[in-house]
Amino acid sequence: MTSQARPTTGTEGLRRQNTAVVLRALRQEGPSTRAELAKQTGLAKATISVIVADLEAAGAVTEKGSRPGVRGRPGRPVVLRADRFVSLGLELNVDYVSAVVLDLAGQALFSESRPAGDGALTDLARDAVTAHAGEGQTVVGTTLAVPALVRGDNRTVAWAPNLAIEGDGLAAALGELVPGGVQVSNDANCAAYAESHHGAAVGVAHALYLTGTVGIGAGIVQDGELVRGASGFAGEVGHMPVGDSAALCGCGRRGCWEASVGLHAMLAAVGMPELDTPLLTAEAVASRAADDPAVREGLERVGRDLGLGLAMLSSVLDPGVVVLGGYFVPLGDLVLEPARRTLDERLASAAQVRPELRLSTLGIQAAALGAAEQSLGPVFAGELDLGEPAVRTSDREA
Structure with a gap:
């Protein structure tokens, strides 16, 4: 089963957008009580409670411990779970390949580079998915970074002066190995995105x-x-x-x-x-x-x-x-x-x-890290509903 982004109009669209606002707040501010989330997002406390309950049911968040709240009442911080939803970033370059697996909080569960060669990218992608996006986890998206011009479909390589990878064959081949299909992006764009979210920028x-x-x-x-x-x-x-x-x-x-x-x-x-x-x-x-x-x-x-x-x-x-x-x-x-x-x-x-x-x-994995971060984009933009997300690894193996 592959998730499809649905229109964000009407009541359903508003719900998804509000959910994305809460997810972004948890990503940016870290563990927060419901009262703190209401203050950070401007949403009503009742709305926050409904959203948190839905995200808990989906396995995206959990409650952790407690701390003093308003008027002395204890608050239970809500935290993004690291063991349920992940994204995969890959990079193919002239002399190496890299892979990074991120959780919703932006923490790397896996980060590895290997020398380039026949089958190196597919082997690394397979290893990253099977070993680091295990049973019960869901890959919400995969992005491949390449040193090339990539067309607006985010799939077709238009020009790669240092690699023979033009066309959409690479995305199609990787799509057979990783859940939910693969998008392709320029490696410098991916690395720049990583630096702006995790690194020197x-x-x-x-x-x-x-x-x-x-x-x-x-x-x-x-x-x-x-x-x-x-x-x-x-x-x-x-x-x-x-x-x-x-x-x-x-x-x-x-x-x-x-x-x-x-x-x-x-x-x-x-x-x-x-x-x-x-x-x-x-x-x-x-x-x-x-x-x-x-x-x-x-x-x-x-x-x-x-x-x-x-x-x-x-x-x-x-x-x-x-x-x-x-x-x-x-x-x-x-x-x-x-x-x-x-x-x-x-x-x-x-x-x-x-x-x-x-x-x-960020080291040699910068582009793969940025690719993984871009793969989380639809979640934090409200374009992907975590209630019925991409593909579990167990679904792929069934």
């Missing part, structure tokens, strides 16, 4: 996230929501004509930004081999840089080209914070300091404020 009104893998992509976040553009393709920054005009890019053209600052470009600049994941690779480079001036010089060049592209993006988008993920994290100031200097040199006016450059705090 929490509370930031205008943020830009930059991937640091073989490809370079960007996710644009305003007030916690993604900016996707007219066709959903906003953020395809890796192929801006910035950097070494002679450098050959994976897309077949020369002079793309990622051909100067992507993982392979960085390794060419320092003369070192690639390891299993971008993070392991960059950790080895950072270690070598401590004693090797040639490696530091190569990273200086990468940092300058990084700053050149960021100056262009800053002039167009005016982000308050730029979060750098992937291989940039272990290298830190080895690339960020030359990037900052270049930003200062290239911003056209002293009136322009240089965005704060922050390193991701």
Whole structure:
């Protein structure tokens, strides 16, 4: 059985929207009594009691302990349950695959990355579902993050310069393995969403996230929501004509930004081999840089080209914070300091404020985490009724 989002009009629509308001309050504020929920949401206490009872019956919330309430009467905090409803986020990248399972409270029940290879993604997806979304649990949604342009149907890959995955075949294949079907999203958008909800961009009104893998992509976040553009393709920054005009890019053209600052470009600049994941690779480079001036010089060049592209993006988008993920994290100031200097040199006016450059705090699973968080979106938007949600793993196995 697969749940379908139903129209949110009339009495039923109002009930679902009010339920979503309560769920969002519990997610944002944590365990709360009914009286506290009424204050946080503006809903009547009687309405809160009905909603909480329905959510308890569905297995989405439970009561936990007690604490003093209004006029000394004890209140029993309502808390989101971690053992009933979950979402799955997956990522397929050039050299690794990742999976994250989240509960309703946004806690990761499972987080793992493996080297890419034949069957690696499907094996990881199967393991995540069978081992970490067990008997009695329900997967409310699954999203796959890919380094590609994804069409507005959130399923069809329009262009993937570093992977041969165009079309909807990947979503269809994964849909045979995981409950409830699969949506597909751009990896930078997913990572940006994760940073705005879990990482270095929490509370930031205008943020830009930059991937640091073989490809370079960007996710644009305003007030916690993604900016996707007219066709959903906003953020395809890796192929801006910035950097070494002679450098050959994976897309077949020369002079793309990622051909100067992507993982392979960085390794060419320092003369070192690639390891299993971008993070392991960059950790080895950072270690070598401590004693090797040639490696530091190569990273200086990468940092300058990084700053050149960021100056262009800053002039167009005016982000308050730029979060750098992937291989940039272990290298830190080895690339960020030359990037900052270049930003200062290239911003056209002293009136322009240089965005704060922050390193991701979420590791290699950032995109998978954001994909899982996006999969919870319909629950907190009132588009998915937890009374008859997606697919239990026991239903799938029956």
